[in-house]
Amino acid sequence: MTTQNKMPLLSVRDLCKYFHLPCGRRWSRKTISVKAVDHVSFDLYPGETLGLVGESGCGKTTTSRAIVRALRPTRGKILFSDSGTPVDLACLSERQLKKIRPKIQMIFQDPFSSLNPRMTIGSIVTEPLVINKIGNAKTRKEQMAEMLTKVGLKPEDAARYPHAFSGGQRQRIGIARALILKPSFVICDEPVSALDVSVQAQIINLLRELQRQFEWTLIFVAHDLNVVRYISDRVAVMYAGRIVELGDTETVFNQPGHPYTKTLLSAIPYPDPDRKMEYKHMGQVADPGHLPAGCSFHPRCSHCVELCRQKQPDLIAQGDDHFIGCHLV
Amino acid sequence: MKCTADSVLSIEDLHIHFPTDQELIRAVNGVSFSIPRGRTLALVGESGCGKTVTAYSILKLIEKPGKIVSGKITLYPKEENPVAIASLHPKSDTLYRLRGQMVSMVFQEPMTALSPVHTIGSQVAESLRIHENKSRKQAEALTVDMFRRVGIPGPRARLKQYPYEISGGMRQRVVIAMALICQPELLIADEPTTALDVTIQAEIMNLMKELQKQMNLSILLITHDLGLVAQNADDVAVMYMGRIVEQGPVRKIIKTPRHPYTIALLKSLPGLHPAGEPLESIRGSVPSGACIPPGCPFHPRCKYAQKNLCDRGRPPESQPLSPDHRVACLRAEEIQA
Numbered sequence: 001m002t003t004q005n006k007m008p009l010l011s012v013r014d015l016c017k018y019f020h021l022p023c024g025r026r027w028s029r030k031t032i033s034v035k036a037v038d039h040v041s042f043d044l045y046p047g048e049t050l051g052l053v054g055e056s057g058c059g060k061t062t063t064s065r066a067i068v069r070a071l072r073p074t075r076g077k078i079l080f081s082d083s084g085t086p087v088d089l090a091c092l093s094e095r096q097l098k099k100i101r102p103k104i105q106m107i108f109q110d111p112f113s114s115l116n117p118r119m120t121i122g123s124i125v126t127e128p129l130v131i132n133k134i135g136n137a138k139t140r141k142e143q144m145a146e147m148l149t150k151v152g153l154k155p156e157d158a159a160r161y162p163h164a165f166s167g168g169q170r171q172r173i174g175i176a177r178a179l180i181l182k183p184s185f186v187i188c189d190e191p192v193s194a195l196d197v198s199v200q201a202q203i204i205n206l207l208r209e210l211q212r213q214f215e216w217t218l219i220f221v222a223h224d225l226n227v228v229r230y231i232s233d234r235v236a237v238m239y240a241g242r243i244v245e246l247g248d249t250e251t252v253f254n255q256p257g258h259p260y261t262k263t264l265l266s267a268i269p270y271p272d273p274d275r276k277m278e279y280k281h282m283g284q285v286a287d288p289g290h291l292p293a294g295c296s297f298h299p300r301c302s303h304c305v306e307l308c309r310q311k312q313p314d315l316i317a318q319g320d321d322h323f324i325g326c327h328l329v
Numbered sequence: 330m331k332c333t334a335d336s337v338l339s340i341e342d343l344h345i346h347f348p349t350d351q352e353l354i355r356a357v358n359g360v361s362f363s364i365p366r367g368r369t370l371a372l373v374g375e376s377g378c379g380k381t382v383t384a385y386s387i388l389k390l391i392e393k394p395g396k397i398v399s400g401k402i403t404l405y406p407k408e409e410n411p412v413a414i415a416s417l418h419p420k421s422d423t424l425y426r427l428r429g430q431m432v433s434m435v436f437q438e439p440m441t442a443l444s445p446v447h448t449i450g451s452q453v454a455e456s457l458r459i460h461e462n463k464s465r466k467q468a469e470a471l472t473v474d475m476f477r478r479v480g481i482p483g484p485r486a487r488l489k490q491y492p493y494e495i496s497g498g499m500r501q502r503v504v505i506a507m508a509l510i511c512q513p514e515l516l517i518a519d520e521p522t523t524a525l526d527v528t529i530q531a532e533i534m535n536l537m538k539e540l541q542k543q544m545n546l547s548i549l550l551i552t553h554d555l556g557l558v559a560q561n562a563d564d565v566a567v568m569y570m571g572r573i574v575e576q577g578p579v580r581k582i583i584k585t586p587r588h589p590y591t592i593a594l595l596k597s598l599p600g601l602h603p604a605g606e607p608l609e610s611i612r613g614s615v616p617s618g619a620c621i622p623p624g625c626p627f628h629p630r631c632k633y634a635q636k637n638l639c640d641r642g643r644p645p646e647s648q649p650l651s652p653d654h655r656v657a658c659l660r661a662e663e664i665q666a
């Protein structure tokens with residue numbers, strides 16, 4: 001996808017989210033700060049899908065939640081240009097956010113706990129319309145029936161409760177709920193991780209179809225790299241709160257530049273017995289509460305030099321749309 | 330795969346039911362397989378197909394109301410006579426001894442296997458002291474050695490830590506250390522890496538393979554990840570609704586699958602798919618174990634199902650396509666992936 005001449009729909013600049021936790025010692029008032037998201041910047045163009053990958057705790061969910069403003073960012077800009085002029089989501093008040101919220105939706109990982117068990121499917125799906133005071137009872141019902149059909153459920157299902165549905169069907173309900181506000185931008189946080197492969201394939205196909213139909217712009221968070229490769233136009237690899245590599249999906253997968261990306265890719269177990277995994281030992285996982293000085297990845301990196309221990313590398317362009325944050329590239 | 334003299338485990342025609350107040354759930358319906366010594370058999374299939382229940386039956390750990398309705402489970406300890414498990418009393422000494430020494434298990438969630446109030450060192454040493462009658466000192470030395478082998482850095486200092494003080498990947502290593510410290514002949518690993526990152530998964534799988542070589546360990550690897558299967562298994566058994574629908578050496582199952590369910594599972598993987606084309610999904614979802622479809626249980630979702638053939642009568646029997654490759658499909662002869 002060529003992204004040069006278009007206006008981005010979303011420009012994230014130096015986004016940070018720090019959590020302050022008690023440092024663990026009793027009686028001590030000191031806190032440690034967990035840099036869950038640290039100077040994250042990227043652009044997202046209309047209609048494209050950006051995959052967000054990285055190990056558990058690297059900050060994928062926190063980044064997503066900051067963008068939809070389920071969290072208040074510590075620092076940074078989130079410029080959203082749905083209606084021409086960019087608005088900085090990071091500094092909007094709750095009141096101002098209300099108007100923009102319908103355009104930005106999030107689909108969650110766990111289809112089992114993200115639906116209220118005491119609400120019918122119908123009221124779950126129409127709730128966003130009610131909250132945002134859109135339409136009346138009749139139009140809401142019509143829209144709901146349409147959405148349920150779109151995601152492959154039946155309008156009759158509206159009267160039933162979540163427990164009567166399988167994991168895949170519940171994920172469809174979550175998608176219908178996100179869809180009903182006609183968003184232009186959707187963040188999916190591990191939407192298929194809890195599902196079986198055969199059902200996962202149904203949901204991935206559905207998401208792609210809906211994206212085509214409604215021209216959604218997507219951020220797709222997942223730890224399954226094969227899924228991300230399949231669905232994304234571009235990929236951002238995160239490590240310890242930072243983006244360490246960003247680029248066109250095939251470029252990143254075929255010519256990874258950052259040592260962490262290389263390690264991550266080497267650990268994918270391919271479903272082919274003749275293609276043996278080349279993974280090599282990589283040492284301790286990063287703790288975002290106690291990051292080392294310099295490049296956060298240096299304790300695990302086999303190429304580490306003195307500079308890496310002292311200075312945090314910036315994300316630098318290495319050719320068309322390919323950014324790498326490593327001193328040695 | 331008939332049971333041979335050098336198997337560690339053989340299961341024949343196993344049936345397990347869960348009678349509940351409302352319905353009878355048939356979780357396992359005629360499973361047979363055996364595991365040769367020093368090899369890895371992967372049991373794959375989607376959620377609810379009966380993998381865990383099958384594994385639990387090997388040590389008679391099935392929870393009430395579940396019960397083994399029929400079938401034979403035989404363990405072959407190296408220096409003893411074969412033991413028929415199904416007929417043992419759940420509290421018998423033999424079973425207790427086998428659980429500690431010959432067979433051990435690694436569960437999906439490491440926290441369920443670890444006690445939060447004891448240090449990890451004491452928990453690992455505990456199983457040694459019970460099953461092998463080692464002194465405290467000996468047990469500690471062996472534990473440190475085992476921690477080192479499973480790649481736990483600073484093993485001696487770690488002995489004093491509690492499970493909540495270490496990361497998930499490290500906890501799973503502790504559980505593996507605990508499972509291996511009594512030098513079992515068979516390791517049952519139920520989704521040992523599902524909750525972990527790919528890099529940690531890779532480390533743990535490499536570790537299991539290495540220890541397998543050193544100890545001539547047999548592994549029953551339970552997973553739904555066909556990538557893990559391809560990378561780690563010698564043989565594969567594919568389960569659907571409590572039955573093994575296809576089994577054989579890993580290369581045959583992955584490269585030339587013949588059961589429509591195996592074929593469909595492989596086709597639904599994004600990793601084997603060119604981007605842009607829709608994934609092939611399997612229509613519908615797995616029915617409940619309380620109402621198994623007549624005929625071939627897979628027929629309502631099967632692309633190759635034939636009316637008046639697949640939708641009636643008894644489920645298809647598992648037939649050999651070659652001496653080491655068996656398929657339970659009425660149309661297996663005609664179907665090529």
Ligand SMILES: Nc1ncnc2c1ncn2[C@@H]1O[C@H](COP(=O)(O)OP(=O)(O)OP(=O)(O)O)[C@@H](O)[C@H]1O
Binds near residue numbers: 021035036055
């Ligand atoms: N509310 C919070 N308070 C304190 N720390 C938090 C909070 N939310 C997240 N964190 C920390 O921030 C870091 C990033 O967490 P986040 O959930 O964004 O990771 P993730 O990449 O989504 O991981 P996963 O793949 O496990 O979902 C973690 O170290 C986490 O412990």
Ligand SMILES: Nc1ncnc2c1ncn2[C@@H]1O[C@H](COP(=O)(O)OP(=O)(O)OP(=O)(O)O)[C@@H](O)[C@H]1O
Binds near residue numbers: 349393
């Ligand atoms: N305690 C129980 N009571 C009733 N039914 C049960 C019980 N335990 C298991 N079952 C049934 O047995 C069947 C097989 O369950 P099992 O846990 O073996 O599946 P599995 O293949 O391990 O799935 P997963 O991949 O989700 O772990 C399921 O359909 C389940 O409903």
Ligand code: SF4
Binds near residue numbers: 631660
């Ligand atoms: S027996 Fe019929 S329904 Fe069953 S897998 Fe074979 S073709 Fe499909």
Ligand SMILES: [Mg+2]
Binds near residue numbers: 061062
């Ligand atoms: Mg997350």
Ligand SMILES: [Mg+2]
Binds near residue numbers: 380381382519
């Ligand atoms: Mg299970």
